[in-house]
Amino acid sequence: MLPDASHPDEIALRLAPIAVEAAQLLRSMENALIERRIKDDGSPTTAADLAAERLILRRLDEAWPGVPVVAEETASTTHTDEFFFLVDPLDGTRDFIHGTGEYSVNIALIRGNRPLAAAVAAPAMGSVWIAGTTARRSTMLGEGSHFDWHDIKVRSAPAEGLVALVSRRHGDVATEACLSILSIGTRRMTSSALKFCLIASGEADVYVRCGATMEWDTAAGDHILCCAGGSVVGPGSVPLTYGHEDRGYRNGPFAALGDASLSSKLDLPTAAA
Numbered sequence: 001m002l003p004d005a006s007h008p009d010e011i012a013l014r015l016a017p018i019a020v021e022a023a024q025l026l027r028s029m030e031n032a033l034i035e036r037r038i039k040d041d042g043s044p045t046t047a048a049d050l051a052a053e054r055l056i057l058r059r060l061d062e063a064w065p066g067v068p069v070v071a072e073e074t075a076s077t078t079h080t081d082e083f084f085f086l087v088d089p090l091d092g093t094r095d096f097i098h099g100t101g102e103y104s105v106n107i108a109l110i111r112g113n114r115p116l117a118a119a120v121a122a123p124a125m126g127s128v129w130i131a132g133t134t135a136r137r138s139t140m141l142g143e144g145s146h147f148d149w150h151d152i153k154v155r156s157a158p159a160e161g162l163v164a165l166v167s168r169r170h171g172d173v174a175t176e177a178c179l180s181i182l183s184i185g186t187r188r189m190t191s192s193a194l195k196f197c198l199i200a201s202g203e204a205d206v207y208v209r210c211g212a213t214m215e216w217d218t219a220a221g222d223h224i225l226c227c228a229g230g231s232v233v234g235p236g237s238v239p240l241t242y243g244h245e246d247r248g249y250r251n252g253p254f255a256a257l258g259d260a261s262l263s264s265k266l267d268l269p270t271a272a273a
Ligand SMILES: Nc1ncnc2c1ncn2[C@@H]1O[C@H](COP(=O)(O)O)[C@@H](OP(=O)(O)O)[C@H]1O
Pocket: 041, 042, 043, 044, 072, 088, 090, 091, 092, 093, 094, 167, 168, 169, 170, 190, 191, 192, 193, 212, 213, 214, 217
């Protein structure tokens, strides 16, 4: 059954309990001694990533049977259609393993090559963000079917200096060069798609990433930030597009901005570091 593209906010409301259920499963596995292995790209995966992915695939199939899902752990077997989901069942696996609590569940519905609806749940922060046409945030209450949604909005670039969010574990020279051009007042290390959501919530201003990321790392956060009034752009200030099976669902360099006027100052390289 195809999603009803004329009601993106209703789709987002249906994605929220799925993301929260997976987030609660991950939370329950946090302190267990779980099996892990290193993938071909050098990043780890665990039994928790797989369990959360299985749960999300089942729930998406119950809600929208037959819509393809490009999910991190099974991406190589999936082909996209006009509508497809991009799913990262555990974004920030290293932080999950190290117990920082900075990890998230990311689900985005793509139509064509851009997101239509999205949800990001961050269990250790007790927050869930969604976006259809507007962006909203709720605390994660009880079993995941109760929410206290409120609209969120980006802030204007503060005169006293920008708050930049940087990956806790992945930095590179090209990202540093881009950041050095902006008037950064404070840097905060944050993992996973939380970086997009904190900018969308008006708590930070910029996230530049020139190193490797995958489409499921960014699609949901991209949509939430754009619906909150921000922007996510690649080289030439062009929005990111999704569904690039030909390049293994890899993103190029990008910047996530609360205040879109910052994009004129950016100088992103054309290829990921
Ligand atoms: N060499 C690489 N190739 C592809 N993606 C990479 C990568 N190194 C890191 N990443 C991506 O960066 C994400 C973590 O970002 P951050 O450091 O900002 O939390 C990882 O998400 P996962 O934990 O879902 O694998 C992974 O997808």
